[in-house]
Amino acid sequence: MRIIYFANSNLSGSEAEKGGIIGIEAAPHSTLSGKHLAHSIESVMDHFKYCVDLVGIDHVSFGPDTLFGDHVGLHRVFRSFLSGKAAKTAQVPYEEVEYVKGMENPAEAFPNVVRWLVKHGYSDEDIRKAIGQNVLRVLKEVWWH
Numbered sequence: 001m002r003i004i005y006f007a008n009s010n011l012s013g014s015e016a017e018k019g020g021i022i023g024i025e026a027a028p029h030s031t032l033s034g035k036h037l038a039h040s041i042e043s044v045m046d047h048f049k050y051c052v053d054l055v056g057i058d059h060v061s062f063g064p065d066t067l068f069g070d071h072v073g074l075h076r077v078f079r080s081f082l083s084g085k086a087a088k089t090a091q092v093p094y095e096e097v098e099y100v101k102g103m104e105n106p107a108e109a110f111p112n113v114v115r116w117l118v119k120h121g122y123s124d125e126d127i128r129k130a131i132g133q134n135v136l137r138v139l140k141e142v143w144w145h
Helices: 041-055 071-080 106-119 124-143
Strands: 022-024 060-062
Touching: 022 041, 041 060, 041 106, 060 106, 060 124, 106 124
Parallel strands: 022 060
Antiparallel strands: none
16 A cells, blocks of 8 residues: 555665566455555556566466455464564554455455556556466576575
């Protein structure tokens, strides 16, 4: 959420300079945007567009972090183990939801991302990169280097 809401983003572009990638998640309460205050695929894709503008399509991918079942409950448990600054929730008001609309579970997340990318004019090559080719490139570079 900091990326969209706060000027002091923790992304600098160095991720691309080092050949890495930024994975866009879609966990409830993590990907709001000023343009889309409801948790939806649109707010997630605002984060995607921001990162593509920052580092280029070759360095952005998706890690939707969606589950079947009580996703929000699981995140509450994770948050309870964090301390200090890391445990704080969003600093902007939001409605608590059980899932991100349009990315309700693993079976819907990636197909809906692809539909969104096609609808918004991304090329087949850029779609391949964003939904997995970038990740495979980085893994190959790291594991077989």
